[in-house]
Every structure is written in C-alpha cells, then in structure tokens.
Amino acid sequence: MPFGNTHNNFKLNYKVEDEFPDLSKHNNHMAKVLTKELYGKIRDRQTPSGYTLDDVIQTGVDNPGHPFIMTVGCVAGDEESYEVFKELLDPVISDRHGGYKPTDKHKTDMNFENLKGGDDLDPNYVLSSRVRTGRSIKGFTLPPHNSRGERRAIEKLSVEALTSLDGEFKGKYYPLKSMTDAEQEQLINDHFLFDKPVSPLLTCAGMARDWPDGRGIMHNDNKTFLVWVNEEDHLRVISMQKGGNMREVFKRFCVGLQKIEEIFKKHNHGFMWNEHLGYILTCPSNLGTGLRGGVHVKLPKLSTHPKFDEILTRLRLQKRGTGGVDTASVGGVFDISNADRLGSSEVEQVQLVVDGVKLMVELEKKLEKGEAIDSLIPAQK
Amino acid sequence: MANSFTRMMSGRHTAVILASIGAGTLASGYLLSDHIVAAAERTRLYPPSADYPDLRKHNNCMAAALTPSIYGRLRDKTTPNDWTLDQCIQTGVDNPGHPFIKTVGMVAGDEESYEVFAELFDPVIKDRHNGYEPRTMKHPTDLDASKITAGMFDERYVLSSRVRTGRSIRGLSLPPACSRSERREVERVAVTALSGLKGDLSGRYYSLGEMSDREQQQLIDDHLLFDKPVSPLLMSAGMARDWPDARGIWHNNEKNFLIWINEEDHTRIISMEKGGNMKRVFERFCRGLKQVEQLIQERGWEFMWNDRLGYVLTCPSNLGTGLRAGVHIRLPILSRDPRFKRILENLRLQKRGTGGVDTAATGDTVDVSNLDRLGKSEVELVQLVIDGVNYLIECEKRLEKGQDIKIPAPIPQFRK
Numbered sequence: 001m002p003f004g005n006t007h008n009n010f011k012l013n014y015k016v017e018d019e020f021p022d023l024s025k026h027n028n029h030m031a032k033v034l035t036k037e038l039y040g041k042i043r044d045r046q047t048p049s050g051y052t053l054d055d056v057i058q059t060g061v062d063n064p065g066h067p068f069i070m071t072v073g074c075v076a077g078d079e080e081s082y083e084v085f086k087e088l089l090d091p092v093i094s095d096r097h098g099g100y101k102p103t104d105k106h107k108t109d110m111n112f113e114n115l116k117g118g119d120d121l122d123p124n125y126v127l128s129s130r131v132r133t134g135r136s137i138k139g140f141t142l143p144p145h146n147s148r149g150e151r152r153a154i155e156k157l158s159v160e161a162l163t164s165l166d167g168e169f170k171g172k173y174y175p176l177k178s179m180t181d182a183e184q185e186q187l188i189n190d191h192f193l194f195d196k197p198v199s200p201l202l203t204c205a206g207m208a209r210d211w212p213d214g215r216g217i218m219h220n221d222n223k224t225f226l227v228w229v230n231e232e233d234h235l236r237v238i239s240m241q242k243g244g245n246m247r248e249v250f251k252r253f254c255v256g257l258q259k260i261e262e263i264f265k266k267h268n269h270g271f272m273w274n275e276h277l278g279y280i281l282t283c284p285s286n287l288g289t290g291l292r293g294g295v296h297v298k299l300p301k302l303s304t305h306p307k308f309d310e311i312l313t314r315l316r317l318q319k320r321g322t323g324g325v326d327t328a329s330v331g332g333v334f335d336i337s338n339a340d341r342l343g344s345s346e347v348e349q350v351q352l353v354v355d356g357v358k359l360m361v362e363l364e365k366k367l368e369k370g371e372a373i374d375s376l377i378p379a380q381k
Numbered sequence: 382m383a384n385s386f387t388r389m390m391s392g393r394h395t396a397v398i399l400a401s402i403g404a405g406t407l408a409s410g411y412l413l414s415d416h417i418v419a420a421a422e423r424t425r426l427y428p429p430s431a432d433y434p435d436l437r438k439h440n441n442c443m444a445a446a447l448t449p450s451i452y453g454r455l456r457d458k459t460t461p462n463d464w465t466l467d468q469c470i471q472t473g474v475d476n477p478g479h480p481f482i483k484t485v486g487m488v489a490g491d492e493e494s495y496e497v498f499a500e501l502f503d504p505v506i507k508d509r510h511n512g513y514e515p516r517t518m519k520h521p522t523d524l525d526a527s528k529i530t531a532g533m534f535d536e537r538y539v540l541s542s543r544v545r546t547g548r549s550i551r552g553l554s555l556p557p558a559c560s561r562s563e564r565r566e567v568e569r570v571a572v573t574a575l576s577g578l579k580g581d582l583s584g585r586y587y588s589l590g591e592m593s594d595r596e597q598q599q600l601i602d603d604h605l606l607f608d609k610p611v612s613p614l615l616m617s618a619g620m621a622r623d624w625p626d627a628r629g630i631w632h633n634n635e636k637n638f639l640i641w642i643n644e645e646d647h648t649r650i651i652s653m654e655k656g657g658n659m660k661r662v663f664e665r666f667c668r669g670l671k672q673v674e675q676l677i678q679e680r681g682w683e684f685m686w687n688d689r690l691g692y693v694l695t696c697p698s699n700l701g702t703g704l705r706a707g708v709h710i711r712l713p714i715l716s717r718d719p720r721f722k723r724i725l726e727n728l729r730l731q732k733r734g735t736g737g738v739d740t741a742a743t744g745d746t747v748d749v750s751n752l753d754r755l756g757k758s759e760v761e762l763v764q765l766v767i768d769g770v771n772y773l774i775e776c777e778k779r780l781e782k783g784q785d786i787k788i789p790a791p792i793p794q795f796r797k
Contacts, residue, residue, distance in 0.1 A: 010462050011560045018562035022590065022626050048419035054560075061623050147467070149431030177435065203616065210474050213435050 008044070008052040016040035021061045028073030029284075030060035033091045047084050049141050051077030056085055059144075059205035072096060072285050075205045077145030079138070079272050079280050093277075093284050097342040106278035106288050109345035110258065112251040118354040121244025121295065125361045127333065130240035131253045131293040131350065134233035134281045136272040137264060142282045143232060144205045151214035151230050158229045161263035162218040169256050171220035173229075176212035192219055194231050207232055207282070224249075225256050233281050233290075235260075244295065246357075250350050278342060287342045293350045294337025295357050296322055301367035302360055303332055307377060311363070314380045315356035316340055336360070352381065429453040432467070434474045441486030442697075443473035446504040460497045464490030464558050468619075469498055472557075475617040485509055485698050488618045490558030492551065492685045492693050506690075506697050510755040512795035520691035520701050523758035524667040532660025532767050538774050539657035539708045540746065544666045544763065546703040547646035547694045549685040550677070555695045556620040556645060564627040567647045574676035575631045575640060582669055584633035586642075589625035605632055607641050620645055620695070637662075638669050646694050646703075659708070659770075663763050691755060702759045706766045707750025709735055712773060714780040716747055720788055724776065727791040728769035729753055749773065756795060765792070 011019055020039050023031040034057065043053050060073025074092060076082055082089055090102045121129070136142060137157065140150050159173045174183055187193035196211045197203055219226040228236040237260070239253035264270055272280035278288040302308055303319075312319055320335040321328040329335075336357055338349040363373045433452050436444040447470070455466045473486025487505060489495055495502050499515075506515050513520075534542070549555060550570055553563045572586045587596055600606035609624045610616060631640040641649040650673070652666035674684060685693035691701035715721055716732075725732060733748040749770060751762045776786040 008463075011562070014560065014562035018565060019560060021561060021623060025590075049423070050420070058622060062621070147427060147432050148434060149427035152431065153427075177438075204622075208475070209471060209617075210434065213474075 008046060008050075008054070011054070012044055016043070019043065021057070023061070025064050026060070026073070027065040028060050028063070028071045029092045029095050030057050030073030030088070031065070032095065033088055038087060042085060042087055045084050047078050047080040049078050049080070049145065051081055051084075051141070051145050053085060053088070055145065056081060056088070059201055062204040063200055071201060072283055074284065075144050075282050076142055076280070076284070078141040079136070081142075082277060082280065089284060093287065093342070096285055097288070098340070100343050102276070104343065105275050106342055107345040107348075108273070108278055108289070109347040110254045111347065112247075112254040114347040115247060115250055115350055115354070117358075118247035118250065118350070119245050121246060121354070121357055122361050123243040125298045125364060126244030126357065127296040127298065128240065128242050129244055129246040129249045129295050130238065131246075131249055131291065132236060132238040133253075133257075133290040133292070133346075134279070134286055135235040135237060135257070135261075135290070136280050136282070137234045137269050138272050139269050140234065143207045143230065143234070144282060148210050148213055151210070154234050155214045155216065155229055157264065157267060157269060158227070158235060159216070159218070161260050162227055164263060165220075165256070165259055168222060168252065169220050169225055169259065171218055171225070173216055173218040175216040177215070187217060190219075190223055192217055192223075192226055194228055197232070202232060205282075225252055227260075232283070233286070246293070246295065246350065246354050250293070254346070285341065289341050289344075289346045289349055291341065291346050291349050292337045293353045294320075294335055295353070296333055297336055297357060297361065298331075298333050299336075299360060299364050300332030302364045302373075303329065303334060305363075305367065305373070307374075311360065311377060312336070314378050315359070316352050316381050317356045424457065429456045432456065434470070436474070436477075438477050439473070439486070440478040441473050441476070441484045442505045442508045443470050443486030443501070444478070445508060446501055451500050455498055455500060458497055460491050460493040462491045462493070462554050462558065464494060464554070466498050466501070468557065469494055469501075472614055472618040476614050484614060485696055487697065488557050488620075488695050489555055489693070489697070491554045492549070494555075495690060495693065502697060506700065506755070509698055510701070510795075511753070513756045514795075515689050518756065518795075519688050520755055521758040521761070522686070522691060522702070523760040524670060525760060526660070526664040526667040528760045529660050529663055529764060529767065531771060532658070532663065532763075534657030534659060534708065534710075534767075534770060535774050536657045538712065538777060539710050539770065541653065541655050541709045542657060542659040542662045543651065543653035543708070544659075544663055544704065544706040545649060545651040546666075546670070546705075546759075547649050547692070547699055548670070548673075548703075549647045549693055549695075551683045551685045553647070555647070556643065557618045557695060561623055561626060564623070564643050568627040568629065568642050570677060570680070570682050571640065571642050571648055571673075572629070572631065573680065574673050577676045578633070578669070578672055581635060581665075582633050582638055582672065584631060584638070586631040587629055589628040589630070592629075600630060603636055605630060605636065605639055607644055610645070615645060618695075638665055640673075645696070646699070657708070659706070659763070659767055663706070667759070699754055701753075701755025702757070702762055703754060704759050704762055705750045705754075706763045707733075707748055708766075708770055709746055710749055710770065710773065711745050712747060712777050713745035715773060715777045715786075716745060718776075718780065718786075720786070723788050724773070724786075725749070725769075727789050728772060729765060729792045729794075730769045 016036060016039060020036045046052050055077055056074045059075055065071050094100050137154055140146060140154050163173055197208045202208060215230045217228055224239060224241045226238040237257055239249050241249055261271055279290050281287060281290050316339050317336050318339040322330050322333050322335055338353050340349055359378060363376060366373050429452050433449050459465050468490055470487045472488055478484050503515050507513060550567050553567055610621045615621060628643045637654045639651040650670060652662050654662055692703050694700060694703050729752050730749050731752045735746050735748050751766050753762060772789060779786050
C-alpha cells in the first residue's frame with residue numbers, strides 16, 4: 001500500500017477542531033490558506049489512490065517556515081490531488097504564482113526556434129548556462145506517495161527511454177544503489193550526483209522513503225544532458241554546459257525532452273500535463289513549465305549596487321548562491337535564473353533570462369568603467 | 382473516549398458505512414467505488430513481489446526476519462486503525478543499520494500491530510530479546526519495590542541513579558500512527574491523571590509548544606527537556622509529525638519524578654536522583670506508576686498490557702518492562718581493564734556514555750544499565766542492576782588495592 005496517513009476514515013470519528021493542526025506559528029502558503037472551516041469541508045476526501053488532505057499538508061505542518069522565506073507547505077501525491085483538493089491548492093497556487101486564477105490557461109512552448117538570441121552571452125562573465133525542469137509520468141503516483149513497486153516501474157520505463165536515446169543524447173544510466181565507488185567518485189567530481197534529501201521540507205513529505213531504491217542518474221557521454229530519476233519528481237531533466245551559449249543549452253533541452261516524451265507516449269505513459277496547470281509536478285511551486293533556466297555569472301560590482309535586488313525583481317529574475325537554493329554567493333559569482341514557472345511559456349521564461357543577463361553584464365561593464373547605470377535600469381517586465 | 386464503539390467504527394468496513402451516511406461530503410465526483418476499483422487495480426498491477434523491499438545491504442532485526450512469503454501474506458492486511466505492514470517496516474527499510482549495531486528496524490502503529498503482523502513481529506521479538514517466545518512464554522510484571530535488597534550504592538562511585546519506562550494508553554494509536562486528535566487525547570488523559578498526584582509526587586505540566594523562554598531554559602538547565610527527535614530511526618517512523626503539538630513534560634516539584642508525553646511513546650516515566658539510593662528511586666518509580674495507573678482507570682482508561690508481551694510500547698525493543706535502570710558511575714580503573722566488557726556482558730549490563738544512548742563516556746564516568754527488558758520482571762531487572770553495580774564497585778575497590786578480580790559466571794538467558 002502506498003505511503004501516507006492511510007487511516008483517514010478512522011480519523012473522521014474525531015471532531016474537526018481536534019484534528020485541525022495548530023498553524024498559529026506558521027508562515028507558509030498552506031498555513032495562510034487553510035482555515036478550520038476549509039479543513040472540515042475537505043478532510044474526508046481521498047484521491048483514487050488514497051492520498052488525503054493530511055498527506056498533502058504534512059510537510060507544511062511539520063515545517064512552520066521562516067519569517068523571511070515563504071515555503072509552499074503542501075505537496076501533491078498524484079495528478080488528481082490538484083483536483084480533489086482544489087479548494088486548498090488553487091489559492092496556494094494563486095499566492096505562489098502571482099495571482100494565477102483557477103480559470104487561467106497556461107502556455108506551453110518548447111519550440112527552441114522561438115528563442116531570440118541567447119548565443120552571445122559574454123563568457124568572460126557568464127561561466128555556465130543551465131536549464132532544468134521536471135516531468136511526471138502519467139499513471140503513477142508522485143514521490144510523496146508512491147510505493148516501491150511503482151517507483152521501480154517508473155525507473156524501468158525511464159531507463160528504457162533514456163538508454164534508447166542516440167546522437168548527442170547517447171549515454172548511460174547509473175542506479176544509485178548499485179553504482180561502483182569509481183562511478184560514484186566520477187559523478188561527484190562532475191557535480192552530477194544527487195544525494196538523499198536532507199531537507200525536512202522533502203523528508204517530511206515522504207520523498208526519501210526506501211532510499212536509494214529506484215533512484216538513479218542518466219547522463220550523456222558529453223556530460224551536457226542529465227536526468228535524475230525518482231528524486232523530488234519522477235524525472236528532473238537538466239541541460240547544461242560551460243560558457244554563455246544559452247541558446248544551445250535550451251535547444252538540447254527541448255530536443256531531448258521531446259525524444260523522451262515520444263518514447264513514454266508509446267507505452268501509454270505520457271507526461272502529466274493539462275492546459276490549466278501545465279506540467280504537473282510534486283510541488284505546486286514547479287507547476288507550469290517547472291523550468292529554471294539560469295547562469296553562473298560574475299557580477300561583483302553590480303551585486304553590491306543598492307539597486308541590484310530591484311533590478312532582479314523588475315527583470316523577473318532571482319539570485320541564488322553557486323551551490324543552488326539556500327547557498328551564498330562565492331567571489332561575486334551568482335546563480336541568476338527566472339523567478340516564474342506558471343503563466344508563461346518555456347520560451348518566454350528563457351527569453352527573460354537571456355535578455356536579463358545580457359543587460360546585467362552590460363551594467364557590470366559600465367560599473368567597471370566607473371559609469372552610472374541609473375538610466376539603464378529597466379522597467380518592470 | 383476510545384472504547385469498543387470507536388474500534389467497531391474503524392476499519393475497512395467503516396468506509397462503506399461512512400460513505401452511505403455522508404455520501405454528499407465525498408465531493409469532487411470521487412465516489413467510494415472509485416477507490417475500491419482503483420485499489421483492486423493497483424493490487425493487480427503491483428503484487429507483493431513488486432513492492433518487496435531490497436534488504437540486501439541491511440542489518441537489522443526486521444531485515445533478518447522478513448521473507449517474500451511473509452511479506453506476501455501480510456502486505457494487504459490492516460489493523461483496525463488501518464495501519465499496514467509497510468508502515469511498520471518503513472523505518473527499517475530507510476535505515477539499513479550499522480555493521481556493528483543491530484537495530485530493530487520496525488515499529489508498531491497500535492496495539493493490534495503486534496497481533497495482525499505477528500508473523501513478522503514474533504521472530505523479531507525473539508531475536509531482540511534473546512530467545513523469548515512471544516507465542517508461548519509469559520512475561521512477569523512486578524512493581525513491588527519492597528522486594529529490593531542492597532539498593533544503596535557507595536556514593537564515592539555512584540553519582541546518580543535512574544529508572545525509566547514507557548506506558549501506552551489503550552485504545553489510542555501509537556506515535557508512528559496517531560492522528561493529531563489522538564495525540565492530543567493522550568496528552569489530555571495523561572495530564573489530567575498527573576494533576577491528581579499528591580505529596581512528594583505533586584507537580585506541573587509544561588507543554589512544549591507553549592512554555593515560556595524562561596521555563597524552557599530552566600528545564601534545559603535541569604537536564605529535563607527533550608527535543609524534537611533527529612535520529613532518522615525515529616523520523617522515518619513518523620514519530621516527529623506535527624511537532625511540537627501535544628508534546629510536553631511533566632515533573633514533580635522535587636524534580637525527581639518526570640514524565641515525557643508523546644515523544645517516542647505515549648508516555649515515558651522517569652524516576653531519578655543524585656547519589657546511590659537506587660532503592661528509593663525504584664520505590665518512587667513504582668508508587669508513581671501505580672498512582673498514575675489508578676488515576677487513568679478512574680476515568681475509564683488503562684495501559685496497553687498483555688501477559689505475553691507485558692507493557693506494549695512503540696518499539697519492540699521496549700516490550701515487557703520497557704525498563705532501563707541505571708547509574709552514572711565512576712570506575713576509573715575497571716573501565717580501562719580489558720575484562721570490563723566481558724564482566725558487563727555476563728552481568729547482563731550495558732554501558733553508555735553519560736549523554737545516553739549513542740554517546741561516549743566522558744572522563745571516567747560511565748552510564749551502566751540493564752540490557753534486558755522482556756521475560757524478567759521489573760523487580761528482577763532492578764535487582765540484577767543493583768547486584769551487578771555492587772559487583773563492579775567491588776572490582777574497582779579490589780583493583781585499587783592491587784588485588785585481582787574475577788569475571789562472574791554469565792546470568793542465564795532464554796536462548797541455549
């Protein structure tokens with residue numbers, strides 16, 4: 001049986017106020033939306049696979065959040081979660097994704113030809129370029145909920161799809177539980193290896209169960225295309241390379257994903273997608289494109305300019321340290337990526353990154369020459 | 382109040398009853414029939430063999446006992462509270478164990494787990510408790526502290542004495558499985574009972590979520606405060622859910638009788654004091670436990686207990702008495718003697734660091750306590766600790782004088 005507080009019906013014998021979690025010290029999207037009344041209204045529901053409201057919110061109950069960082073505080077256990085618990089998830093999605101309404105339609109555009117430019121970011125500043133997204137496979141429940149049998153079936157399908165790729169995508173799959181020490185060492189040195197999640201945001205949602213069973217990494221021989229299997233989502237797909245040719249990175253990303261999707265569709269297990277939420281992923285924050293396109297870029301002067309954060313906000317970009325989310329920048333090098341996921345397409349989001357980074361490099365160069373940049377600060381996109 | 386009504390109303394059949402009563406509330410078009418159809422489909426697509434865990438790199442009692450045929454027979458069963466085998470063993474799947482330390486690798490979600498999943502729990506219990514046979518043997522319970530002899534240690538060696546155990550409230554699910562309301566019910570039942578204690582046992586309750594900073598600091602300084610579990614053994618079993626909701630500490634005014642509420646068990650009861658008067662520690666322990674039991678019985682509750690497994694607790698390692706009686710003791714010469722380990726083993730004692738399980742000894746002081754929990758009574762185990770610690774002190778004194786010591790004969794166990 002899949003994981004979760006399966007004894008939901010048993011809990012219904014207790015009063016709503018006795019079961020309602022204490023969210024008084026909480027600061028996450030779920031806690032802001034979930035009232036006792038709403039809890040009482042939807043707590044008796046289950047998705048067909050048995051995922052319940054308490055399962056959805058457990059991670060948000062266990063992790064009150066941070067006064068400054070607003071986490072989502074809820075996850076989906078399957079595709080149907082977004083429908084069955086829409087009274088909770090729609091407002092959470094709206095809060096997280098800039099007012100996105102239940103009636104809005106999401107645009108998917110994976111046609112790399114529609115991207116303008118992106119091949120001329122200055123490699124003296126832009127050290128590396130990367131695009132990642134997630135994909136969920138229809139017919140299976142998601143990482144917080146799936147059983148070992150399902151996870152292995154997902155791995156099997158994924159391995160078949162990934163090892164059948166050719167050309168620049170030709171590569172090899174390394175299951176986490178049986179890789180050799182030498183392979184592990186190499187994957188660590190290439191910065192490819194993902195580790196068992198330690199973040200309580202993920203572990204409290206049950207995503208680390210049975211580790212490392214059914215988990216693995218595929219990468220192509222060129223080490224520019226990489227897929228994580230059964231980490232936080234069924235698949236995380238990453239295209240990356242050194243330097244500033246984001247156009248090439250994005251092309252590889254789109255072509256690779258298309259090839260993978262075709263193979264899954266042949267087995268009647270296409271990707272989870274709908275026209276309202278785009279690509280369905282475990283965390284509501286990754287709905288839509290699930291895309292984070294970004295660069296590692298040297299901006300020592302611009303990053304200390306008082307208007308740096310405002311520039312980022314206006315460009316619809318976000319900064320992270322070079323270790324990824326929750327890390328600090330080292331040597332003035334920042335990870336700059338798109339902030340949006342839902343409501344705009346892949347092409348649009350990568351375009352924002354390309355245009356925004358190009359502008360920021362120009363601003364950096366101006367600051368190096370001691371020139372003012374105020375006139376070049378962009379309007380809100 | 383949990384009673385036979387609650388238990389009748391729980392379980393799989395309930396789903397049908399509840400659905401017919403409140404069909405309108407199962408909204409969004411997902412009728413109960415969808416669940417039944419979906420569940421049947423999943424069982425067809427994923428037979429037990431598809432879900433069988435990979436335990437090849439595992440070293441815990443569960444992994445040693447589980448076989449594909451046992452898993453196949455038990456996977457689709459549930460306790461009346463809808464707790465499953467997968468949920469019992471999740472902690473053992475997630476934590477392969479250590480080459481040298483054999484963890485248990487499974488927990489109970491409720492009292493019935495030990496019955497419904499007996500085919501797996503029984504061999505695990507036998508393995509962990511030195512050959513105790515849960516199907517045929519009886520566990521003796523004896524909380525008559527007057528039977529204890531020689532329970533006053535030489536305080537030049539023994540710095541402090543402590544006895545702890547756990548108790549579960551019958552009718553409520555255990556920490557891995559309990560819902561928030563059940564956990565809050567445990568807190569209510571326990572705190573109400575404890576408020577009835579009088580005399581040297583009277584005290585007060587500090588809720589973890591509501592205590593003031595000052596109260597928290599005082600509890601830390603007194604070494605009484607417990608923290609959110611960080612051990613993956615407990616986290617993987619779901620025992621830290623909803624922290625710190627319904628967790629708290631009760632202690633008497635003298636700070637020598639202490640109850641933890643809703644940590645790894647419903648309640649953990651601790652009696653302790655500085656010095657070597659183990660008899661008094663145990664006497665207070667027994668008196669306090671009996672009074673608490675009486676106070677909950679007055680309101681229609683009782684502890685989980687049966688004559689085969691003794692007191693039923695979350696982890697199979699704590700079945701029986703759930704009792705760990707121990708001392709912090711200075712044995713500068715003996716603790717460095719190569720025979721120390723063997724002496725402890727034969728006396729059925731274990732050493733831990735002074736921070737408790739998994740800590741190292743500081744200086745010459747070491748925590749010494751009983752190894753066994755099940756198959757011997759509380760009185761027997763505490764007497765065993767007293768006799769053993771007295772023997773250790775004798776050895777230390779002899780070594781001080783340059784005399785030789787003997788390794789004692791091993792105390793008999795159930796296994797041949």
